[in-house]
Amino acid sequence: MSDIEHARMMLELAKKDFKALGGMIDAEVFDDSIFGFHVQQTAEKAIKAWLSFLGVKYPKTHDLRHLLTLLDGRGVSTEALFELVEYNAYAVQFRYESFLADEGPIDRKEALSLAGSLIERVEGVLK
Numbered sequence: 250m251s252d253i254e255h256a257r258m259m260l261e262l263a264k265k266d267f268k269a270l271g272g273m274i275d276a277e278v279f280d281d282s283i284f285g286f287h288v289q290q291t292a293e294k295a296i297k298a299w300l301s302f303l304g305v306k307y308p309k310t311h312d313l314r315h316l317l318t319l320l321d322g323r324g325v326s327t328e329a330l331f332e333l334v335e336y337n338a339y340a341v342q343f344r345y346e347s348f349l350a351d352e353g354p355i356d357r358k359e360a361l362s363l364a365g366s367l368i369e370r371v372e373g374v375l376k
Contacts, residue, residue, distance in 0.1 A: 252301050252302060252303075252304050253301075253302060253375075255298075255301045256298045256299070256301040256302035256375055257298070257375060258298075259294050259295070259297045259298035259301060260294070260295060260298040260368075260371055260372065260375060262294045263290075263291050263292075263293075263294035263295040263298060263368060263371070264368060266287045266290040266291040266294065267287075267291045267364055267365065267368055269287050270284065270287050270288060270291065270357075270360070270361055270364060271361070273287065273357075274357050274358075274361070276354060276355075276357065281354055281355045282339060284355055284357060284360070285336055285338070285339030285355055285360075286339045286340075286341075288333070288336045288339065288355075288360045288363075288364055289311070289313065289333075289336040289337065289339045289340050291364045291367070291368070292313055292330075292333040292336060292363075292364060292367055293311055293313060293316065293340070295364075295367045295368055295371045296313065296316040296317060296320060296330075296367070296371075297316065298371050298375070299320060299325070299370075299371050299374060300316065300319055300320060300323075302371075302374055302375055303320075303323050303325075305319055305320075305323060307319060311337070311340035311341050312337060312340070313333050313334045313336065313337050313340075314331070314334045314337065317330055317331060317333075317334070329366075330363075330367060332363055333363055333364070333367065336360075
């Protein structure tokens with residue numbers, strides 16, 4: 250599979266997680282741990298799509314900070330995206346561990362906005 254094909258596939262996967270987020274806006278129905286996981290997954294897959302498009306062989310990691318640093322190293326302005334790093338706590342490696350969020354409840358509208366902006370940026374790059 251070419252880098253561009255892989256990038257498109259990863260973006261489609263990110264969009265599926267993002268679509269799920271839209272249905273999880275009610276905190277009474279979906280716990281923050283579930284919502285936060287899908288924010289993290291949306292960001293991770295979208296960033297990996299971007300990296301793949303740029304020809305970067307990214308490592309097997311769920312660390313958004315590391316992935317954003319790789320993008321930054323390719324000259325991509327990532328400053329606004331670093332707000333997504335707070336969702337590292339919801340990544341796969343922490344999924345089955347008990348943890349309490351230090352920040353309180355997730356601002357779901359803000360999270361949707363951040364994830365949506367990232368999706369739009371990656372879509373723009375891939376066009």
